[in-house]
Amino acid sequence: MNLTLHIWRQKNRNDKGRFVTYPLKDVSEHMSFLEMLDILNEQLIGRGEEPVAFEHDCREGICGCCGMVIGGAPHGGHAGTTVCQLHMRHFKDGDEVIIEPWRAKAFPVLKDLIVDRSSFDRIMYAGGYISVRTGSAPEANSILIPKDVAEKAMDYAECIGCGACVAACPNGAAMLFVSAKISQFGLLPQGQPERMRRAQNMVLAMEKEGFGSCTNYTACEIACPKRIGISGIARMNRDFNKAMLCTVEAASGKRA
Amino acid sequence: MRLEARIPSGPMDQKWSRRRDEIKLVNPANKRKYTVIVVGTGLAGASAAASLGELGFNVKVFCYQDSARRAHSIAAQGGINAAKNYQNDGDSVYRLFYDTVKGGDYRAREANVYRLAEVSCNIIDQCVAQGVPFAREYAGVLDNRSFGGALVSRTFYARGQTGQQLLLGAYSALCRQIGAGTCEMHPRSEMLDLVIAGGRARGIVTRDMVTGKIESWVGDAVLLCTGGYSNVFYLSTNAKGCNATAIWRAYKRGAGFANPCYTQIHPTCIPQAGEYQSKLTLMSESLRNDGRIWVPLKAGDNRRAADIPEAERDYYLERIYPSYGNLAPRDVSSRAAKRMCDEGRGVGPGGRGVYLDFADSIKRLGENVIRVRYGNLCEMYERITGEDPYKVPMRIYPAPHYTMGGLWVDYDLMSNIDGLFVLGEANFSDHGANRLGASALMQGLADGYFVIPYTLAHYLASTKFEKLDSSNAAFRDAEGYVQDRMKKLLSINGKRSVDSFHRELGLIMWEYCGMGRTREGLTGAIDKIRGLRAEFWRDLRVLGEAADLNQELEKAGRVADYFELGELLCLDALEREESCGGHFREEYQTAEGEAKRDDAKFCHVGVWEYQGDDRKPARNVEPLEFETLQLSTRSYK
Numbered sequence: 054m055n056l057t058l059h060i061w062r063q064k065n066r067n068d069k070g071r072f073v074t075y076p077l078k079d080v081s082e083h084m085s086f087l088e089m090l091d092i093l094n095e096q097l098i099g100r101g102e103e104p105v106a107f108e109h110d111c112r113e114g115i116c117g118c119c120g121m122v123i124g125g126a127p128h129g130g131h132a133g134t135t136v137c138q139l140h141m142r143h144f145k146d147g148d149e150v151i152i153e154p155w156r157a158k159a160f161p162v163l164k165d166l167i168v169d170r171s172s173f174d175r176i177m178y179a180g181g182y183i184s185v186r187t188g189s190a191p192e193a194n195s196i197l198i199p200k201d202v203a204e205k206a207m208d209y210a211e212c213i214g215c216g217a218c219v220a221a222c223p224n225g226a227a228m229l230f231v232s233a234k235i236s237q238f239g240l241l242p243q244g245q246p247e248r249m250r251r252a253q254n255m256v257l258a259m260e261k262e263g264f265g266s267c268t269n270y271t272a273c274e275i276a277c278p279k280r281i282g283i284s285g286i287a288r289m290n291r292d293f294n295k296a297m298l299c300t301v302e303a304a305s306g307k308r309a
Numbered sequence: 310m311r312l313e314a315r316i317p318s319g320p321m322d323q324k325w326s327r328r329r330d331e332i333k334l335v336n337p338a339n340k341r342k343y344t345v346i347v348v349g350t351g352l353a354g355a356s357a358a359a360s361l362g363e364l365g366f367n368v369k370v371f372c373y374q375d376s377a378r379r380a381h382s383i384a385a386q387g388g389i390n391a392a393k394n395y396q397n398d399g400d401s402v403y404r405l406f407y408d409t410v411k412g413g414d415y416r417a418r419e420a421n422v423y424r425l426a427e428v429s430c431n432i433i434d435q436c437v438a439q440g441v442p443f444a445r446e447y448a449g450v451l452d453n454r455s456f457g458g459a460l461v462s463r464t465f466y467a468r469g470q471t472g473q474q475l476l477l478g479a480y481s482a483l484c485r486q487i488g489a490g491t492c493e494m495h496p497r498s499e500m501l502d503l504v505i506a507g508g509r510a511r512g513i514v515t516r517d518m519v520t521g522k523i524e525s526w527v528g529d530a531v532l533l534c535t536g537g538y539s540n541v542f543y544l545s546t547n548a549k550g551c552n553a554t555a556i557w558r559a560y561k562r563g564a565g566f567a568n569p570c571y572t573q574i575h576p577t578c579i580p581q582a583g584e585y586q587s588k589l590t591l592m593s594e595s596l597r598n599d600g601r602i603w604v605p606l607k608a609g610d611n612r613r614a615a616d617i618p619e620a621e622r623d624y625y626l627e628r629i630y631p632s633y634g635n636l637a638p639r640d641v642s643s644r645a646a647k648r649m650c651d652e653g654r655g656v657g658p659g660g661r662g663v664y665l666d667f668a669d670s671i672k673r674l675g676e677n678v679i680r681v682r683y684g685n686l687c688e689m690y691e692r693i694t695g696e697d698p699y700k701v702p703m704r705i706y707p708a709p710h711y712t713m714g715g716l717w718v719d720y721d722l723m724s725n726i727d728g729l730f731v732l733g734e735a736n737f738s739d740h741g742a743n744r745l746g747a748s749a750l751m752q753g754l755a756d757g758y759f760v761i762p763y764t765l766a767h768y769l770a771s772t773k774f775e776k777l778d779s780s781n782a783a784f785r786d787a788e789g790y791v792q793d794r795m796k797k798l799l800s801i802n803g804k805r806s807v808d809s810f811h812r813e814l815g816l817i818m819w820e821y822c823g824m825g826r827t828r829e830g831l832t833g834a835i836d837k838i839r840g841l842r843a844e845f846w847r848d849l850r851v852l853g854e855a856a857d858l859n860q861e862l863e864k865a866g867r868v869a870d871y872f873e874l875g876e877l878l879c880l881d882a883l884e885r886e887e888s889c890g891g892h893f894r895e896e897y898q899t900a901e902g903e904a905k906r907d908d909a910k911f912c913h914v915g916v917w918e919y920q921g922d923d924r925k926p927a928r929n930v931e932p933l934e935f936e937t938l939q940l941s942t943r944s945y946k
Contacts, residue, residue, distance in 0.1 A: 065857070065858070081583055081585065083582045083583050084583070084585055085587070085693075087587065088585050088586070088587050091585065091587055091808070092585060094806075095806055095808065095809070098806045098850055098852060098861070099804075099806075101852065102852070103852050103853050104852070104860070104861060106858060106860055108375065109549060110374060110379060110381070110548040110549055110550045111379075111381060111383065111384045111548040111549075112548070112549060112587060112588045112590075113384060113588075113590045113591075113689065114689065114692075115383055115384050115470065115473055116374075116379040116381070116383050116384065116548060117376075117378070117379055118374065118375065118379055133688065134692060138689070138692045138693065140692070140693070140695070142695060163519055163858055164857075164858045167858065169375070170375060170376065171375070171376070171496070173376065174376050174377070174378075174484070174494070174496070177378075177480075177481070177484040178484045178485075178487045178488040179488060180488075181481055181484055182439070182481035182482060182484050182485040183438065183439050183440045183481070184485060185435070185438040185439055185482075186363060187356075187359070187360040187363060187435060187482070187758050187759075187762065188431070188435070188758075188759070189438075190431075190434040190435045190437065190438035190439075191434065191438065192434055193393070193433045193434045193436075193437040193451055194393075194395065194450050194451055196437060196438075197448070197449030197450065198445055198449050199445075199447075199449050200445045200446065200447050200449070203442050203443070203444070203445045204442075206440075206442040207442040207467060207468060207474075210441075210442050210467075210474060210477065211468075211470065211473075213473075214376065214378055214379075237440065237442065238440050241440050241442065243437070243438055243439070243440050244440055
């Protein structure tokens with residue numbers, strides 16, 4: 054098939070950026086979307102033009118590196134599919150394809166389709182863990198966890214941190230990402246001791262990074278390539294509100 | 310080259326506890342005065358950095374990805390082994406040790422493997438405590454499944470994403486230390502050289518992949534946790550960015566490279582679809598628990614799978630290896646698949662594929678059970694191929710997946726260069742000539758959580774360090790090398806892209822140094838690689854600048870190193886005149902086509918020592934002594 058690609062080109066963080074149109078011929082329907090971009094880049098290099106920079110690594114939908122908005126939809130808009138797993142059989146001859154980076158205040162563009170997602174890491178540094186010293190863990194089967202609880206925690210744990218939820222959200226909110234981690238740990242017995250403190254610290258870090266807030270558009274859960282649902286956001290808000298009403302530090306057993 | 314394995318004395322099951330009792334400790338107040346450099350944030354790197362930071366060392370961590378959470382350990386699917394014996398099926402530390410040594414075709418170091426089996430149980434405890442949501446039974450206890458090369462069920466798993474969950478566990482432990490200020494994280498930073506000063510590894514030189522800035526980092530020890538080199542084959546199951554530059558630079562600075570020819574070709578991957586293919590996708594070995602592998606009995610049978618009657622199918626693994634059947638180890642299964650395709654009985658485009666069929670299991674257990682066990686894998690298969698594996702059997706074919714070879718290390722995981730430690734897939738020590746399924750995750754985490762915190766502390770406590778900063782000549786020299794090389798890559802101004810060279814190198818490696826190797830083929834391959842390498846340095850085109858985000862420049866440096874490593878791989882394969890595990894020399898096989906070892910001549914580790922760009926490297930030897938297990942012929946029949 055032959056395609057016309059409109060790709061966002063931006064030299065660096067400070068450049069204004071613009072769309073550039075590239076016709077591309079003889080694309081095979083068996084290619085992945087990124088392999089299609091590989092072919093374009095080969096041709097650009099052949100012509101002495103700088104190839105399009107895009108982030109990618111595992112190319113099997115698990116590392117969370119890749120991500121671009123295709124035709125207005127993060128990862129191309131196919132359920133449960135990252136852009137590296139999107140195949141060209143979903144396109145047809147003559148299609149015009151618009152390709153942009155994630156667009157969000159907290160994800161500045163570094164070059165072309167590559168954005169800076171370090172804000173996600175900083176939220177994790179603020180509390181995205183269960184504090185357990187190496188070597189101090191109890192025998193694994195001494196913690197019994199009902200199968201359905203473990204499965205639900207796993208549903209949230211599948212988040213790959215790609216940022217599609219932020220790109221999809223009209224508010225540029227990161228609440229699906231943050232709630233997934235808070236929910237995974239909040240559901241498990243191991244996560245209980247730090248549950249309130251974790252919710253508080255992660256949400257406050259999220260706000261500091263300039264992400265927006267949730268207004269229940271649910272665009273995030275539709276864009277999520279791991280199909281993580283927004284029910285976790287309710288859990289996160291509940292834990293955060295409780296934590297703010299009665300912080301762990303304030304809850305003293307002694308008379309005030 | 311000094312190759313002292315420093316294996317503790319005493320009975321096998323007491324060696325590790327003896328070592329731990331002997332080691333020197335660092336005064337808690339002094340720990341923060343030591344700087345430890347950790348390169349790579351996969352299972353080995355993240356777990357090491359987190360554990361060392363927690364102990365109070367000053368840790369600097371580097372990775373090439375935009376976040377530590379994306380290291381390629383994340384893509385491991387099937388599971389992690391541990392000798393918990395929760396299934397009451399006869400497992401023990403000894404049995405896990407035995408299976409691993411045997412699986413590695415008796416080419417691993419016994420004492421290292423025993424320690425690995427010993428700490429395997431601690432890993433599961435640690436991960437559960439971190440909130441890793443392993444699969445569970447209804448009673449709330451942990452579930453297990455079977456993996457290749459074992460007759461017990463000892464593999465713990467989290468759906469088909471065990472690597473992801475273990476890595477996110479280690480990453481969260483690292484996040485905690487970054488938050489606490491003991492670890493300093495440098496993502497989008499690629500290590501381009503190792504710095505040796507006063508005979509010790511004292512630092513690294515990195516390139517900031519956004520600004521292009523070349524920077525020196527001084528430390529008291531360097532830990533390379535940078536993974537394997539399967540991408541030398543271009544098409545592999547590794548992530549596109551996986552590279553051997555860190556270990557290759559260490560080799561060129563004097564570190565021994567052990568057994569480079571031990572590469573693992575994984576039997577169950579989705580076959581290549583076309584010329585443009587950029588990587589191959591693994592289908593977890595766990596599928597072989599319920600999937601049966603077969604090809605048509607007759608060569609050239611082009612009927613659809615459903616139209617081939619039972620009597621005209623050959624379930625060849627069950628036929629040849631009745632006791633292990635579809636769970637024969639990876640090297641054995643891969644070679645069997647190749648033999649079937651070579652006989653003209655392969656299926657799918659080009660005849661390079663065999664069936665992995667769930668029909669019987671679906672009949673026996675119901676589609677729902679299969680969906681619960683392998684749903685995400687089947688979905689991934691369907692997304693890539695457009696075929697529904699619940700209705701048509703999967704087509705699979707072997708692909709490069711893991712490298713057992715790597716930098717030589719002693720029992721303490723230190724290379725022959727003082728202060729240079731190598732963990733996880735980047736070292737050579739635990740898997741011999743073939744790694745069993747679900748053992749890579751175990752090794753990465755064993756090295757990082759439970760070995761290095763002891764052995765590194767001992768090195769630091771027993772060494773007197775001279776004060777050093779990055780104005781030292783050794784750092785200037787390494788920075789100069791890095792700058793020159795980038796200038797060179799950018800100034801060739803030829804016609805061909807990096808990928809076109811990498812693809813061609815991969816074809817040579819796969820053809821002559823893949824599943825079957827011969828003297829003639831390997832000798833020819835070395836000439837071909839040299840020719841192509843000369844063309845690379847003559848006709849490469851890298852656009853853009855060094856002081857910018859430049860993905861072509863990143864790739865060019867890695868591929869330049871792969872040319873040299875590819876040649877060493879062929880040389881090692883050529884000089885190891887036996888077949889063992891994943892290294893199969895056509896000249897050395899039994900009448901049934903199985904690998905034929907030569908223990909009299911090759912029961913040793915082959916360690917290569919760099920001698921200069923135009924000189925053949927020297928081959929050194931560490932003899933392997935088996936004090937607990939008897940060297941015997943591996944049989945899975």
